[in-house]
Structures are given as structure tokens and as C-alpha cells.
Amino acid sequence: MKILFTCGGTAGHINPAVALARLFQQREEGCQVLFVGADGGMETRLVPKEGYEIRTVTITNFQRSLSPAAVGHNVKTVLNMNKSKKQANAILDDFQPDLVVGTGGYASYPVVNAAARRGIPTAVHESNAVPGLTTKTLSKVVDAVMVGFEESRSYYDCPEKVVVTGTPVRGDFFQYTRREARSRLGLSDERPMVLSYWGSLGAQVMNGMMTEFIRMECDAGEPFHHLHGAGRDFSRLTKELGGKGVSLSAHPAVEVREYIYDMPVAMAAADLVICRSGASTISELAAIAKPSILVPSPNVTADHQTKNAKVLAGAGGAVLLPESECTPQRLYGTAADLLGDKARRSAMSRALTEMAVPDAAEKIYETLMRLEKREK
Incomplete structure (x- = not known):
């Protein structure tokens, strides 16, 4: 089994992905894991320290301002989106994952979106109570949306996809x-x-x-x-x-x-x-x-x-x-x-x-394995 995790920006996005990677490798013999993050992101420092390979895409955020600096930044982001799409597809071609999971951060968008277009089983997990722009957008194309709290369910347009799993916490x-x-x-x-x-x-x-x-x-x-x-x-x-x-x-x-x-x-x-x-x-x-x-x-x-x-x-x-x-x-x-x-x-x-959901990692594992087996 090959599983690709894409995450970044904050520890709240990175830590759950690392916890899940460890669980999958414990449960699934021979499981191969690859991480994808953003160029220069926190994840490029934290993930290798946990012993995992990480590749990157060139992606930046959109700024909610009409200042000249913000407009220039947003133009660059649009250009980066096209570049990151090509990078994401190249990574998918090379790794050939059976499952792609985004846990938040801008890097999640091009990779998860490209995987969903190919018919690869996909899911996102949101640790925050209210989804960010990336998770909200991806929720429309993925197979499952995993959230930390029951109160989060109402923020999504496709409630039938939402599974309340909790967020993994270090043992x-x-x-x-x-x-x-x-x-x-x-x-x-x-x-x-x-x-x-x-x-x-x-x-x-x-x-x-x-x-x-x-x-x-x-x-x-x-x-x-x-x-x-x-x-x-x-x-x-x-x-x-x-x-x-x-x-x-x-x-x-x-x-x-x-x-x-x-x-x-x-x-x-x-x-x-x-x-x-x-x-x-x-x-x-x-x-x-x-x-x-x-x-x-x-x-x-x-x-x-x-x-x-x-x-x-x-x-x-x-x-x-x-x-x-x-x-x-x-x-x-x-x-x-x-x-x-x-x-x-x-x-x-x-x-x-x-x-609280004390067995969050287990619930996420079960949700993702159902997606992977359904594809087979």
C-alpha cells in the first residue's frame, strides 16, 4: 500500500499527518509513505525529523486585501497554482499512491485536487473547528471529510461526506x-x-x-x-x-x-x-x-x-x-x-x-481503509 499525506503551514496540520503515517506503517505491512508540502514551509523541517521523505510544490496563499502589495501577491499565487498543478501531477505519476490524504495547508490543494481528478481515493482532515479555504474547497471533490468536532459538520456543503473522527494526539x-x-x-x-x-x-x-x-x-x-x-x-x-x-x-x-x-x-x-x-x-x-x-x-x-x-x-x-x-x-x-x-x-x-474523541487515530484509520478497499 502507498499513502501520500499532504500538509503544512502549522503544527496543527503536520502533527496529525505524522501520527497517521506511523499508524499506517504499524498496521499495514510494507506500507510506503510520502509527504508533500510547500516550498520552504515548516513541514520541510519537521517531517524529515520524523523520518519521512517530503517533496514540495510551489504554492502561496491568497491575501484578503486590495492593497497594491496584496494584489501583486495574489497575482503571483495564481501563477503558482498552474506551476503547482504540474508539480503535483509529476509527484503522483512518480509515487502512484493508493490513497491521498490532506490535513490542511495550501500545499494540500493541488495534490489532493489532482488525485481526485484521477479517481484516486482522497480525503481531507480539518483540525480547526471551522474549515479553512483549502479544506472548504477540497471538500467538494474528495471522497471523505474528517473533522475534529461534531460542531464542525454544519460548515460543509456536503454533510454526507463528513465523518467526525476527532484529531490524533500524541500518545x-x-x-x-x-x-x-x-x-x-x-x-x-x-x-x-x-x-x-x-x-x-x-x-x-x-x-x-x-x-x-x-x-x-x-x-x-x-x-x-x-x-x-x-x-x-x-x-x-x-x-x-x-x-x-x-x-x-x-x-x-x-x-x-x-x-x-x-x-x-x-x-x-x-x-x-x-x-x-x-x-x-x-x-x-x-x-x-x-x-x-x-x-x-x-x-x-x-x-x-x-x-x-x-x-x-x-x-x-x-x-x-x-x-x-x-x-x-x-x-x-x-x-x-x-x-x-x-x-x-x-x-x-x-x-x-x-x-472528545479519544480514539481519533483509530477512527481516521478505519475511515481511510474503507476508502482504499472500496476502490479495489
């Missing part, structure tokens, strides 16, 4: 109990723990708020444990804390790291997570039933993070706090209230458990 997120994870982090008392981190888009704004958040919790006598991932703002954040008279060495319950490399451990130990609401994040939060305060990034296409956050908040599993309404005081107050209300957090966890 190590399920490896630790709360007690085991807290022990690994060296938490020796029963104070609740909050985990906070931000993505690269708009992280500086939110890390600025976290400086005041941390000052307030230190002034309050460290009522809870706190692990914060500051990313590129680590030096600036710690310097600003010093300017506010906060020495983290005097507050052992508060830890600021540049990067959190053991995220599955940190997530398992946490009683509350404060973060953005990208596709990977909401899938992880739902899968492990972790209550959260979600502050969507306003700097993403079609405001899709707000739409993601609304799914979890609407189910009762998260608090949605728009960045435009967020202040350090409101963020801290909301977190303190939740950390002091175990019953509410338990209710949030139950709500997430009810909406």
Missing part, C-alpha cells in the same frame, strides 16, 4: 497521571498548578501581561504552582520581573522557562491551562480533559482561533477571554477563581470528556 499525552506528572515536576504539596504558554504570534503582548500576573501571584504568597513558557520573550520577561522587585529564586512555586520541552508532563500535572487556541492545542486539551482559559490570537487567518475556542467554551470546558478584553488583573482573577473552585474544574473536565 505521550496519555502516559502520565496527574500524581505521576506532579512528582516528575517536583511538586511536593497539594496546591493546584497552572500551566501557561503562548504561540509565536502575539506572544509578546501576552507575555507582557504574564509579567504582571506573576507579580500578583507572588504578592499573594504563591497560592498555586505556576509553570510558564515564555519562548523568545524569556530574557525580557525575567528582566521586567526584576524591575517589579520580583526575584523568582525567592518564589519556588513559580517557574519561568524559555521553552517547555516536556509538555505532556506539564499538561498532565496542570489543573488549569492558560494558552492560545490553535488546532493542536484544543485537540490536546479536549483529549486529556484539561480545563483552560483560552486567549485566541487575533493575528491568524479568518480569526480561526476564536472559532476553535468557542467550541470548547460552548461545551463548558474552557473560558474564552478575547485578547481585546484581557488585562493582567482579569486574567489573574479568572485563573484564581478557577483554581479555587475544584467542583467547577471537575465539571469542565467532564464536559471535555463528553465531547
